[in-house]
Amino acid sequence: MKVAVYYNNKDIRIEERPIPKIGDNEILVKMMASGICGTDLLEWYRIKKAPVVLGHEMAGVIEETGKSIKQYK
Structure with a gap:
């Protein structure tokens, strides 16, 4: 996935990062x-x-x- 990464006010980069794995009590949201x-x-x-993903x-x-999430699909 593409992310905006802050290094300093003059250095913000678009980088590729792996899609995170989720746990039993988590939800993965595809950012629009x-x-x-x-x-x-x-x-x-x-x-x-820094470095930190913005947004x-x-x-x-x-x-x-x-697995434990029942109320959202």
């Missing part, structure tokens, strides 16, 4: 859109965590559910 807000780009906050305001469809 993801927002990047101002806090995603506050260098004093992000630089200590946390997302919309998507359920791709897979863990």
Whole structure:
């Protein structure tokens, strides 16, 4: 899958990452859109965590559910 990875305010890269494996109590969501807000780009906050995948305001469809998930499909 493609992800936007923050290294610093002048270095944000689109990279390929493996699709994560899910556990029994998890849901895999295929991202259709993801927002990047101002806090995603506050260098004093992000630089200590870099590299980090950006985006946390997302919309998507359920791709897979863990064995224990019953209410979502």
